[in-house]
Amino acid sequence: MDVALVDPSPWLIVLPLLWAMFAFLLGPGRGGRVAIVGMLVQTALAVDLAGRLIREGVRVHAVGGWGAPLGIDLHADGLTAVMLLLTQGVGLTLFVYAWVYLAEQKAKAWFWPLAGLMVAAMNALLLSADLFNIYVTLELLGLSAVALVTAGGRPAQVRAALRYLLVGLVASGAYLLGVALIYGVYGTVAIADLALRVTADAPLSIWLAGILMFVGLLAKTALFPFHFWLPPAHGSAPVPVSALLSALVVKVSFYLVLRLWLGPFAPLTDSVGWLAGLLGAAAILWGSWRALRATHLKMLVAWSTVAQLGYLFLIFPLLTPGGPALAAGVIHAVSHGLAKAAMFAAAGVLIRATGQDAIAGLTGVADRLPITLFAFGLAGVTLMGLPPSGGFLAKWLLIDAALARGQWGWVALVITGGLLAAAYVFGVLRQAFLLPTGPGHFQPVPRALEWSAFVLAAASVLIGLRASELIELLAVGGFA
Numbered sequence: 391m392d393v394a395l396v397d398p399s400p401w402l403i404v405l406p407l408l409w410a411m412f413a414f415l416l417g418p419g420r421g422g423r424v425a426i427v428g429m430l431v432q433t434a435l436a437v438d439l440a441g442r443l444i445r446e447g448v449r450v451h452a453v454g455g456w457g458a459p460l461g462i463d464l465h466a467d468g469l470t471a472v473m474l475l476l477t478q479g480v481g482l483t484l485f486v487y488a489w490v491y492l493a494e495q496k497a498k499a500w501f502w503p504l505a506g507l508m509v510a511a512m513n514a515l516l517l518s519a520d521l522f523n524i525y526v527t528l529e530l531l532g533l534s535a536v537a538l539v540t541a542g543g544r545p546a547q548v549r550a551a552l553r554y555l556l557v558g559l560v561a562s563g564a565y566l567l568g569v570a571l572i573y574g575v576y577g578t579v580a581i582a583d584l585a586l587r588v589t590a591d592a593p594l595s596i597w598l599a600g601i602l603m604f605v606g607l608l609a610k611t612a613l614f615p616f617h618f619w620l621p622p623a624h625g626s627a628p629v630p631v632s633a634l635l636s637a638l639v640v641k642v643s644f645y646l647v648l649r650l651w652l653g654p655f656a657p658l659t660d661s662v663g664w665l666a667g668l669l670g671a672a673a674i675l676w677g678s679w680r681a682l683r684a685t686h687l688k689m690l691v692a693w694s695t696v697a698q699l700g701y702l703f704l705i706f707p708l709l710t711p712g713g714p715a716l717a718a719g720v721i722h723a724v725s726h727g728l729a730k731a732a733m734f735a736a737a738g739v740l741i742r743a744t745g746q747d748a749i750a751g752l753t754g755v756a757d758r759l760p761i762t763l764f765a766f767g768l769a770g771v772t773l774m775g776l777p778p779s780g781g782f783l784a785k786w787l788l789i790d791a792a793l794a795r796g797q798w799g800w801v802a803l804v805i806t807g808g809l810l811a812a813a814y815v816f817g818v819l820r821q822a823f824l825l826p827t828g829p830g831h832f833q834p835v836p837r838a839l840e841w842s843a844f845v846l847a848a849a850s851v852l853i854g855l856r857a858s859e860l861i862e863l864l865a866v867g868g869f870a
Contacts, residue, residue, distance in 0.1 A: 398435035398442075399451045399464045402474065402513045405432055410506020421502035422489040428506070429482040432513075436478045440471040443866045450519070465519035465581070467867025469720065472860055473516050473645050476724050480637050480731050480846065481509055487735050487842035488630035491742075501541055501630070508534040508634070512642050521569045521579040521603075524646060525562065528610070532558035535639050539627040550622035557619045561609035568603035571595045584654035592658065600655050607650075610643040613703060614673035617696045621680070624692040629738030632688060636695045637731035641723050644702050648719065651706065659706075666706035671803050673700030678810035682817070686747045687737045690814060691730070697807065698726050698773060701788070704800055708791040717861055718787035724860065725780025725850050729772035732846035736766040739839045740822075745831045749818060754826030756819075761840040763822050768847035770815030775808040780853035 409428035413421025443449060443466060451464040466474075485505070492501060508531060515527035536558065539551040573579050575595055576587050588596060605616075612620035620640070624632045651659050677697025684690035705719035739762045744751050756763050772781035785804050792800035853860075 397449070397451050398439045399449065399466055399517055400453060402432055402435050402439070402478075403464075403510055403517065405435075406506045406510035406513065410503045410510065413502035413506060414500075418499040419492075419501075422485070422492075425502050425506060426482070426485050426489060429478060429485050429509075432509075433475075433478040433482050436471070436474040439466060440475060440863055443468060443471050444863065448867050462523060463519040463580075464517040466517060468864040469645070469649070469867060470516050471863055471866070472720055472724065473642065474513065476641070476727050477509065477512050477516070477638055479849075480727055481634070483842055483846055484630055484633050484637070484731055484735070487633070487738075487839060490836050490838045490842075491630055491738060492628070499541065501538065501628075504534050504538050504541075505634070508538065508639070512638060515642055516645065519581055521572065521581065521584075525566050525569060528565065528643075528646075529562055531639065531642070532562065532610070535635060538631040538634070539623050541628050541631060544626070546622070546626040550619075550626045553619045554623045557609055557616070561606040563606070564602045564609075565606035568599035568601075568606070571599035571602070581649070581653055585656070588654050588657055590657040597658060600650075600658055603650065604647065604655075607643050607647045608669070611640050611647065611699060611702075612696060613669050613699060614676055614696065615669075617673065617677070617699075620696055621689060621692040624695060624734075625686070625689040629688075629734055629741070632692070633731045633734035633738075636692070636734060637727040640695070640699060641727055644699070644723060652709075652716075663707035663709065666703045667708075667800065670700040670703030670706075671800075673697060673703070674803060674807040675700075675810075678807060678814065681814040682810065684814075685749055687740060687749055687752070687818065688734070688747055690749065690818065691733050691737055694733070694773065694811070694814065695730055697811070698722075698730070701726075701784070701804070701807065704788055704804070705791070708788070708795060708797070708800065710791070710795075713791055713794065714787040715791040717857075717864060718784045718791060720864060721780055721787065721853070721857055721860060722784035725772050725784060725853050728846050728850035728853065729769040729779075729781065732765055732769040732843050732850060733773075735839070735843035735846060736762050736769065739835050739843060740766075742839070743833055743835045745833060749821055752818065752822045753824045754822075755832075756822045758832055759835070759840065761844055762835075763819065765840070765843040765847040767815070767819055768844075768851055770811070770819070772847075772850040773811045774815060775804075775811070778854045779851040780857065781850070783854045783857050 409424045448467045453462040511527045511531035518524045536551050536555045540547050609616040674697050677693050681690050681693035701722050705715040708715035741747050772779040775781045775785035788804050789801050
């Protein structure tokens with residue numbers, strides 16, 4: 391059989407589009423079972439692709455038999471495979487969670503078709519091999535994410551979604567202008583071709599293109615000071631949507647920053663890594679401070695996302711060939727994706743059980759929801775960077791990279807960020823373990839919701855014990 395017929399790459403894009411369309415035809419609120427089955431198959435396809443990469447090396451699939459420049463190529467290497475595994479694995483667990491959580495809520499109306507479109511856009515973005523196709527997938531991803539934020543129709547959700555939409559459109563416009571400038575100079579937008587053509591003495595228009603594209607992507611990643619749209623969007627969206635956005639959507643735009651930084655723009659970025667590091671440091675400190683001051687659970691988790699995203703950008707001033715900084719960034723992206731999905735899922739259980747989002751209203755829930763509190767605590771272990779979690783390994787590798795270059799300031803920042811994370815995580819746990827002063831409100835919660843959060847939290851810890859497989863996969867394509 392022709393390998394093109396069994397190559398998993400195109401199916402990772404086509405399959406979510408198919409089940410999203412089927413869910414749309416089934417009507418509002420329906421299609422959850424189809425989506426879960428689809429994600430199961432996609433997870434198997436992502437695992438199969440990772441295995442092929444380890445055995446055979448980097449893979450390029452010419453869509454329809456027409457490769458670049460006339461056609462479209464799908465490119466898969468180790469970094470792509472890691473992000474695809476994260477997307478399908480977290481998506482599958484959160485879809486099970488959403489199926490139960492949204493069973494009786496208005497927010498479920500068009501959740502499944504929009505979620506399918508969002509997953510298809512993320513998979514297509516991760517597999518794209520040229521800058522213009524990346525723009526198309528960024529737009530599809532942004533529009534589906536904005537629509538999901540509005541699910542439920544509350545005024546706060548609509549306001550947050552409009553802000554998210556405005557930022558996304560401006561960011562995409564900046565990115566597209568950069569792509570146009572690059573095409574005007576080199577006559578190609580293929581990433582592989584540009585990696586051979588862009589040099590340190592590139593014309594001023596290429597420097598301007600790089601600035602526009604990176605600013606657009608940083609805005610979509612919500613790195614400080616472009617973070618202002620994230621807390622309202624993640625804090626007001628339905629819980630399953632918040633989890634998907636925080637765990638996955640902002641990670642794929644970081645993936646693009648990393649891909650372009652190490653690829654076409656590598657000759658231009660050697661001297662500006664410190665700037666990315668400073669923005670990451672500001673994100674860690676400001677996001678942690680706002681999380682400490684938060685009085686509502688989902689806003690605390692949302693501000694925590696702002697802080698944790700900062701660690702991803704600490705790697706840029708520390709990148710060296712064969713050094714630990716790149717592995718630190720990728721492991722942090724994976725472990726944070728799992729932990730933040732778990733934390734939002736656990737927050738959703740607590741909110742449903744108590745009927746409120748206020749942290750002060752969590753008094754006494756430890757006795758009633760021990761699995762959920764344990765899941766929240768495990769996710770917190772990853773965010774704090776305690777062993778044996780993936781967060782610990784990522785921070786350890788960051789510290790190792792900083793020490794190797796004699797940059798003690800980054801070491802102090804990583805340790806300070808971990809202490810601040812401990813403060814806001816333990817603040818929630820302390821409130822949950824306080825004895826209630828009265829009977830209070832409590833509504834039983836389906837066990838599937840609690841166990842979904844626990845599975846994600848446990849995975850964020852266990853990934854620290856299995857990171858060697860991730861590093862082996864990253865080596866495909868020279869990323870480790």
